[in-house]
Amino acid sequence: MKEVAAAGAGVSPCAACKLLRRRCSPGCVFAPYFPSGEPHRFASVHKVFGASNISKLLQEIPAEHRGDAVSSLVYEANARVRDPIYGCVGAITSLQRQVESLQTQLALAQAEMVRLRMANAYGAARHNGGGSTASGSPSSMSSPTKTADHHDMAVDQSGVMELELECSRFWAY
Numbered sequence: 001m002k003e004v005a006a007a008g009a010g011v012s013p014c015a016a017c018k019l020l021r022r023r024c025s026p027g028c029v030f031a032p033y034f035p036s037g038e039p040h041r042f043a044s045v046h047k048v049f050g051a052s053n054i055s056k057l058l059q060e061i062p063a064e065h066r067g068d069a070v071s072s073l074v075y076e077a078n079a080r081v082r083d084p085i086y087g088c089v090g091a092i093t094s095l096q097r098q099v100e101s102l103q104t105q106l107a108l109a110q111a112e113m114v115r116l117r118m119a120n121a122y123g124a125a126r127h128n129g130g131g132s133t134a135s136g137s138p139s140s141m142s143s144p145t146k147t148a149d150h151h152d153m154a155v156d157q158s159g160v161m162e163l164e165l166e167c168s169r170f171w172a173y
Helices: 002-007 015-020 039-049 051-060 063-082 088-130 150-172
Strands: none
Touching (some): 015 039, 015 051, 039 051, 051 063
């Protein structure tokens, strides 16, 4: 009930006026962006930028862009509290490293898919052309228990050359 009496108009003061311990006027520049239920937002922004600077900034920005500006200030202030040296630049750099790592993992997975497709195609060509008993799977192709005659060995060599050529084309991109 003290908040209602302090505001004068029956509304609790905004988070900024509460923190600054001043009366919240009906035209308070902070009130639309720092509601009384979220005092931590203004506290972090105030700690990093200062109330006077925030007030000046909000008054200079057109009203339709103030909400976005406050969101940016809150994000930057929270980042500065977590990392006083780099702030949100540190967070952006970390995210860029994650993207690079994920792109590398994706490229490796795509290369593995190409390798498996080529191994399956090679196995199928070997199975269809030479009467071999291999099933075409990569594990059966490298099995030491399977034997092949010299004709199959010639097919194996050309298949290896084709595989190397396809791999070199893939990695050339």
